[in-house]
Amino acid sequence: MRHHPYDHRWREHWERKQKKRMQRMKRMRRDQLYRWRVHHRWHQRWHRHHARFKYSLGARLIGVFLVLALVSSVILWNSRESSYGLLWAVPALLLVTGCAFGVIRHMVQPLHALALGAEAFRRGEFSHRVPVVHGDEIGDLAMRFNQMAADIQAMLDGKRALLLAISHELRSPLTRARLHAEMVGEGPSRDALLDELAQMRDLITALLESERLGSGHSALQLSDCDLAELAREQVGPGVELQIEPGLPTLKLDRLRVQLLLRNLVHNALRHNDASRGAVQLRLARAGEGVRLTVRDFGLGVPAESLRQLGQPFYRPDAARTRGEGGVGLGLCLCRLVAEAHAGRLEMRNVEPGFEASVRFS
Structure with missing residues (x-):
């Protein structure tokens, strides 16, 4: 079959159209991807700011004050248009203020738990844990309080175990030293040595007793x-x-x-x-x-x-x-x-x- 002498032109024209179509589709795909990225970044940023507002005590307090100011302004503005405006405006303002006080009190309520935790730590009750109510700055402080108490308790337990081990290990050589001292001839040196060994024995006994009593009523x-x-x-x-x-x-x-x-x-x-x-x-x-x-x-x-x-x-x-x-x-x-x-x-x-x-x- 014999080809038309201008067939190659139509082929080239078709190829150019296909190439332009592919380039247009790539541009559209790139534009869609860019718009999706922009929207996604904005969405992430909104969520991040929303989370920061939700878990920030200062931001929530500012929000409460702004809402209080806005509602109070609306109440005062509407009360001007009525001859008996003050009769309902004052109770409404008191109600709104009371609601704002309740919300703020709920926000700062964990501070009381922190105070109780600090008092328990002062008494040496390091097993006490402060409840983490909110995930804001106060909640972060409560978690740090609890971690500090756990670290101190671990340090004290290690110190107590080391002191008990050393005291137990010292009793055997001290007993042997006292036996050897009693074999020494009587005199001031022997009496002084026995007195020093007795003081060491009393010290070790007191250390052991103090560590046992450190556990409180259970001892x-x-x-x-x-x-x-x-x-x-x-x-x-x-x-x-x-x-x-x-x-x-x-x-x-x-x-x-x-x-x-x-x-x-x-x-x-x-x-x-x-x-x-x-x-x-x-x-x-x-x-x-x-x-x-x-x-x-x-x-x-x-x-x-x-x-x-x-x-x-x-x-x-x-x-x-x-x-x-x-x-x-x-x-x-x-x-x-x-x-x-x-x-x-x-x-x-x-x-x-x-x-x-x-x-x-």
């Missing part, structure tokens, strides 16, 4: 206990006992209360001025419980040191002498025993002397 072995009987065991030279009749029997840890009594009485005897009077050990009814009070007639404690008494290894400057003895754990153990029994060790200067008291219930 106690409660049973019916007569405080008057335990107080009579501490009576000796220089101690005067005063017991109110008819005291109730309480659920206490006998060994820990004996430790508290012994430390308070020995501390009072160490600082008492016998020329002024004997150490007073008193038991009196306090509601349904019993208040234990130990008072000496010494020089007391400097006012700036009262707040730090009961902290581990703390002693006032006046007591930092070797002749006084102790390492600053006696009052700390007393405080821990009182807190484990849901009580509180109260210490204050009296005229003359110093007084420590605990209420058991």
Whole structure:
């Protein structure tokens, strides 16, 4: 078959049309893709700003104030057109203001939970968790509070485990050293060595006891206990006992209360001025419980040191002498025993002397 001599022109014309059509379709596709990207970016930006507004306390407060101002303006504008406008405008303004106050109060309500959490952390209750109500700045702060509490609790648990392990490991070589010291010939050196080893033993025992009491009430072995009987065991030279009749029997840890009594009485005897009077050990009814009070007639404690008494290894400057003895754990153990029994060790200067008291219930 013979081709027309101009067939190639028609083919070229058709190819050019196809090429233009493809280019037009590519441009349309590119324009559609660009418009979709612009719309998508705008959509994402809107969602981002909406989320930022939704989870931003400041932005929501501004929104509440703007709505309050707008509604108040509308109410005041409409009240001008009525002769009795003020009769309904004032209650309406109060209602709108009350609604705005309720909304704002709901927004800042988590701040109260943060305050309760901070108070719990101050008491050492690091297991407390602040509820995360909103995902705004206050919610972020609550999450950081909880993370801080978890980190502190982990640090304290690690410290407690390390201290318990070291104290347990030290008891065996200390016992062997005491046995070797008792084989030394009698004399001042032997007595001094045994005294030093006894102080080390007491220190390790106090450290172990303080760490056990750190867990609070769970460390106690409660049973019916007569405080008057335990107080009579501490009576000796220089101690005067005063017991109110008819005291109730309480659920206490006998060994820990004996430790508290012994430390308070020995501390009072160490600082008492016998020329002024004997150490007073008193038991009196306090509601349904019993208040234990130990008072000496010494020089007391400097006012700036009262707040730090009961902290581990703390002693006032006046007591930092070797002749006084102790390492600053006696009052700390007393405080821990009182807190484990849901009580509180109260210490204050009296005229003359110093007084420590605990209420058991």
